[in-house]
């Protein structure tokens with residue numbers, strides 16, 4: 001049994017990672033921003049797996065909160081961290097507001113910095129721990145939001161920089177860069193009026209991915225590969241998990 005932290009582990013891609021880690025018998029500390037998805041996760045986990053799960057609610061853009069969060073769960077070494085916190089915006093240089101720009105960069109980038117830095121001492125206690133950052137294909141292929149694309153491009157560099165820095169501790173650091181999958185990201189960020197509009201958009205997006213639409217399971221299986229023993233000589237990788245969207 002190993003112990004993992006999943007930042008953004010209460011919803012979408014992170015929630016799927018939480019479930020898959022619990023199913024294989026690992027301990028998970030799942031962190032989300034709000035009570036609704038946190039409570040839903042608690043209720044959805046089978047009773048037999050609940051002792052393995054700690055759910056924490058906190059805003060990881062806040063340094064003090066991140067430092068507090070990393071004390072959650074049982075003490076001791078941590079085998080891995082998944083950074084799956086995120087929000088999305090819309091708009092380019094002419095329409096993006098300074099407020100949205102700041103909050104998108106803070107959510108997608110500061111939260112990863114804050115929790116990674118705070119958790120590092122516990123990651124160093126484990127032999128061969130692994131960090132996986134959930135980036136996006138928008139890091140290399142600008143999408144409709146300037147702040148989102150820029151935050152993800154920076155997250156890729158965060159991955160590469162940390163891979164170089166932390167190899168001395170045998171800590172590996174990689175990114176997965178998903179295409180569009182159905183989660184709470186777009187609705188939670190207020191991009192669509194209602195679920196019907198979101199579903200229509202998902203269909204349009206699926207058609208733009210050469211292999212068709214993907215799922216949170218597709219992304220989580222790549223995350224688990226990069227967390228696990230099958231990838232022990234892989235670090236600094238930015239792995240597209242996007243049904244070919246990046247090359248279409």
Ligand SMILES: NC(=O)c1ccc[n+]([C@@H]2O[C@H](COP(=O)([O-])OP(=O)(O)OC[C@H]3O[C@@H](n4cnc5c(N)ncnc54)[C@H](OP(=O)(O)O)[C@@H]3O)[C@@H](O)[C@H]2O)c1
Pocket residue numbers: 007008009010011012013014031032033034035036037038058059060061083084085086087107108111134135136137177178179180181182183184185186188
């Ligand atoms: N879905 C896609 O199509 C897609 C594509 C490419 C990349 N991604 C990336 O995948 C990652 C996961 O997104 P998702 O699609 O799974 O979205 P999601 O369902 O909205 O999950 C995001 C998670 O992050 C948490 N969170 C947001 N802000 C936070 C904060 N300040 N502090 C702590 N937790 C916070 C959310 O908590 P609450 O739910 O309580 O707010 C939730 O648990 C993101 O980085 C996103 O950019 C998603």
